[in-house]
Amino acid sequence: MEHPHIPLDQLRAEVAECRRCPLCDGRTQTVFGTGDPNARVLIVGEAPGKNEDLQGEPFVGAAGKYLSELLAIAGLTREEVFIANVLKCRPPSNRDPRPEEIQACTPFLREQTRTINPEFIVTLGNFSTKFILKTDVGITRLHGTLQQAGRFKVFPIFHPAAALYDGKKREALENDFATLGELLGTRPASN
Numbered sequence: 001m002e003h004p005h006i007p008l009d010q011l012r013a014e015v016a017e018c019r020r021c022p023l024c025d026g027r028t029q030t031v032f033g034t035g036d037p038n039a040r041v042l043i044v045g046e047a048p049g050k051n052e053d054l055q056g057e058p059f060v061g062a063a064g065k066y067l068s069e070l071l072a073i074a075g076l077t078r079e080e081v082f083i084a085n086v087l088k089c090r091p092p093s094n095r096d097p098r099p100e101e102i103q104a105c106t107p108f109l110r111e112q113t114r115t116i117n118p119e120f121i122v123t124l125g126n127f128s129t130k131f132i133l134k135t136d137v138g139i140t141r142l143h144g145t146l147q148q149a150g151r152f153k154v155f156p157i158f159h160p161a162a163a164l165y166d167g168k169k170r171e172a173l174e175n176d177f178a179t180l181g182e183l184l185g186t187r188p189a190s191n
Helices: 010-015 050-055 061-074 099-116 126-133 160-166 168-184
Strands: 041-045 080-087 120-124 147-148 152-157
Touching: 010 050, 010 099, 041 099, 041 126, 061 160, 061 168, 080 099, 120 126, 120 168, 126 147, 126 152, 152 168, 160 168
Parallel strands: 041 080, 041 120, 120 152
Antiparallel strands: 147 152
């Protein structure tokens, strides 16, 4: 029997009180996620950065500004999607998430996913892609290909920050978001 969904406000409060791993000691605040609680698209990043930790919202820095532009390519706005991260607290110096941190934090992401019940999960970068798809295949091979995880359509895409450091990824990101828009029917197919 499936247990009832936890309302997002209740889940947000649980995340704010979390002490499951040492990341809680260095955070300014948790970064639960934001957007439409009934979104067709759940976007999952890696972990909060410095700006996200300060503001309590995901994707508010330079990568967040670029994410907004990418969403527009797909015919979407931030208000129409829900944006979350694998980790809800910032790792020190923006280092990669550790396996034990992912294990401690991902029950929250699972509950967010169950409650929002999106049609598509867009994974941004390696960590969210490998977690959601339960794979060791990297984002370079998987990006832009429609995958399935349980009842969810999963669409892996490079993390927007990757394009800020590597201009060659910008074209791939923009093409992948255009494809996402076509899959969703929010953007006309290109000729």
